[in-house]
Amino acid sequence: MERKTITIFHGPQHPGITGNMSVELELTGETITKARTHVGYLHRGFEKLIERRTVIQAFTIVCRICVPEPDPNEANFALAVEQLAGIEVSEKATYIRVMVLEMARLAAQLLWMAGQSGSVGLGTVGQWSIYDRDLILDLFEALTGGRVYHMYIYPGGVRRELPEGFLERLGALLDYLQKRLVEYDRLFFDNASFQKRAIGVGVVKSEEALHLGYVGQVLRGCGLKRDVRRDNPYFNYAALEFDIPTQSGGDVFARALVRRAEMRESIKILRQVIAQMPTEGAIMQKLPKHRKFTLPKEDTYVAVESARGEFGYYMAGDGSEMIRRMQVKGPSLIHGFTLLESLLVGEELSNVALIMNSLGICPPEIER
């Protein structure tokens, strides 16, 4: 008997979608038989805009590429420019950068937690975790002057000195968060009803995960210990002590557990940074010919580990003040197309939001 299929668009205006994108689903009953991702609702042509701007002008625009966690973009941009121009960054600036990145990671994980819990109708977790994320943003506000877009990690260093008493505030916040994480465990990660929803849903096969270019929690959720901070260390992650948590399930729940452990690792790193932060030292190495800074005709590829996986930039200079080409590779490009389209087939409609959130798909970095 032939069953009737209907085609619906999940998104772009839909509470269960992670940002402004849509998934075209073919449904038989509530079971998905085919999925196709559509993006482009957020395309701004960053790579074109950057070609028209000098290096320091372009620096302010890159953080807009990924909205939930802008800092990996700034770090990538700074890394690429420094590598091309051969600029050394002072130790203190490196420490501050690591601190900013880890704070951003914590904030992004808390935001993810809100999305993931919201996708299973557990709104309470989201209400709590967005509040806690806001406390981190308060610190960012004091440090960088911006709440969401920090524009702080500058090629050559960081833009501002640490404010008075900042590290103490950070330490106090970490104590608070550590206490909160226990409560999140109880309400969310250990919640039987969440486990019932999440276990066995959206299983990624570990044998093809590396070849297909999956990154971040998707890899670590199926037992593969890959993390740019360890494999290809940047800044001074090599000197810091932390674990790469892994899980073997490969499903939504495994990825959730990986993130839960990562939040604790971030706190561990931040504590080390607070302890080791140099008190003296310059925070900024002035760019040569600051406003008329030129890049050599070279190209490079840099990557940092964002809260959702490897975030890479390809950058090519052409000997002028402008960047010839900067191409962004966010974790969502592959996750949002190859992975999502294959994972959704055979799933129920109610699991779409669950899977999308667990992959951490963020459309602005897919299409830039």
Added chain:
Amino acid sequence: MQNLMQHFEIIQKTPTLYALHVSIETLFNTLHHLRYQSDFITLSQLTCTDWIEEERFELGYMLTNLERNCNLMVKCFIGRDDVTVASVVTLFPQAEVMERELHEMFGVGFEGNDTLYDFALEDWQDLPPMRREFDTLAYVQSHYDFRDGRDDNLDVKEQIKIRKAAAKSAKEAQGGA
């Protein structure tokens, strides 16, 4: 890596980044070799740079190894107009969407990839936007309006000149009087 170095002319850029230039004819075979005979089994990025002065595009296949600690850029120069490159979808399924993007943004064709429909743009009529000859500001000015009320913007250098001249003439007038 050492083994590969013997086969290909690989340049080391940084401790973990290598580059390899190949011609368009050998591109697919090189990638095939790397995919099946070496550690570089992942395609993590497909880049394209427009060198308009040299009238060519530079395609870059960013390969990553099994351990994810080493990247190899396989680069290839192609012409700017009506070029078709063999698709690598059979080697790397994730290339499908990357090729779709490059097709839309640069107009590069990929033979063997039948999903080269709209990626980010909808009903785009103009030149592929990432090509250097596409002027985004001109496009904006012809398609969108900016808000009025900013006509009183002055050129500072002009103003300085005008004021200097005015001050001078005032002085002369004073001196004359």
Added chain:
Amino acid sequence: MKIQLKNSIAPLGALKKIFEHPKTLCYPEVKAQNVTGYRGFHINDLSTCIGCANCQDVCMNEAIDMIAIDVDKNPKNNSGCIPRIDYGRCCWCSLCTDVCPPDSLKLESECIWADDDSNRFLYLPKDKPC
């Protein structure tokens, strides 16, 4: 993975939150606290502004217009112009304040502005010494 019975009861522990007083920031009643160093609206010390248009040049959003002022407040202002910022363009990156030679252009922590007329968003920085 087995789901434990304990885990179906434990979430109820979250309910102790109802005994806590909410820490919500009730904005319209309680005004926002100013954060030092926050990148909000522009201020410009007219007595030191030299009208050099560095800010205009560096702004990649072309948000800054140099407009003539009637009264010269700074004799060193050769051009007789001061910057005016289009807040329909500005992204508060503070590059303009970074390149300001006399450090007259600054950002204050005030940052809240809602309006129903879109043409009002051309902002002449307040003359405030810093």
Added chain:
Amino acid sequence: MVLIDCFLMLLLAYGFGFLYYGLYRNLSARVHGRFGPSLAQSFFDSVKLFVKEQSTTFGWMFYAGPIIMATGAVLNVLFIPFINHGDSLQGLSSSANLIVVLYLMVLGPLGNALGVGSNGNPFGVMGITRGLTRLIALELPFYLAVIGVMIDAGSADFSAIFEAQSQEMNLLKHPLLFMAAFISFLGFMGKSPFDVVGAPQEVYSGPATEFSGKFFALLLSQSAMFSFAKLLLMVNLFLGGADDLGDLVLKTFVLFVAATFIGSVYARFSTIQSVEFLMRIPTLLGIVGLALL
């Protein structure tokens, strides 16, 4: 006299319905760690929706849905006695019994199905399919518990049920039956983990997706009244009914708070999971409870 009584009951149900809805929003806001809206917020919402202009139409069948639902809710309120003795606030309950009430409880979802089916929105249809699937699963344990109560009282009349509970309420006499009924009551109230019908992350607002303005207001009002009717039914069946108005408020409030709190700390089951769960645990409880009678 009966007319005045009925009118009073409807008024009470309407008022309490919205008050409880407001309370629900406030209490869950407290669990979230925020203040929440004012208590009368739901009332403001419904007034505003009533004065909104209607822009879309899908034919009269579409509008019949909310009206049938509202009729179901009104009749339900009228057939369930508010107070367990005397003549006041009895409505039409003397001429009806438990079986009629249970029948009327199904009327609402069916009416909704009629209306939503005619607007062609796939999410609405999906929501209604989910609702009906869940309803079937909900009814099994609930009916088991109700049959237990009826066997205990020897009759389906409310007066007999009150009589049987005059010494000890059914909650203490048959805790297993109460558990079975309470879990399905959570489902009837649309609380987590059984809130598949209007899950915004999955099917927008489910059946209500296409409703706007007056008809959405009608949906809101009827759901507020219907919730109160369900609370009343639970109070009458298991908590021995209310002795007076104060008792009524107290008992419904306790039940309501329990449902709200449970709803705010559990994740939503998918349709199949909730059917499985309801068919398993509460049904088992109900059967054991029946066997123990």
Added chain:
Amino acid sequence: MEEGFNAYRQSLESEEQSIKSTQSVVEQAIAWFRAHSMFVLAYGTGCGAIEMPPTFTSRYDIERLGVVGVATPRQADILIVSGYCSPKTLKRVIRSYEQMSDPKYIIGLGSCTINGGMYWDSYNTIKKLDDFLPVDMYVNGCMPRPEALIEGFVKLQEKIRLNSSEAGYIKYRDNYAHYRANQERLFGAQVAPSYEENFAGMN
């Protein structure tokens, strides 16, 4: 012009008395209810979507003001356009807006809705949102803080309460040809079918 913040409030206060005298008590009551119950369709068109969660959750809790998010445009009163719009998005935003029932309002969030913001030279974002849709309230910032968004709601609330005749949906209804022409100019042949039935049966 310098005191842009206060200009709005002053104009409103002077208007208030004159408007109040012309309205009946019922009209004022209805306006009050409308102002105190705002259902929001938060369409995360751009960066602004990131400041929406804090506004709607426990840190800033905008539900205090009677603002609630709803999932479908049919039930919404207010559409938040949160930032830049690409033409592809704008098409969907217009569809969403036209599905909402009157009275409806739009809040434009961020600089990008005013004059293009930092994407002023991008080929794929629109520069002036009010060419295509009537915007009732602009909230300035990049990103606007949650407080600024709440300020936008408070001001919109005042505007609704005064039952001002300058509300966006009336403008849209009266000048539909103008907005439609702009939409057609941008989208060309791909413009969405006109939503004439929205206006059928009204005056």
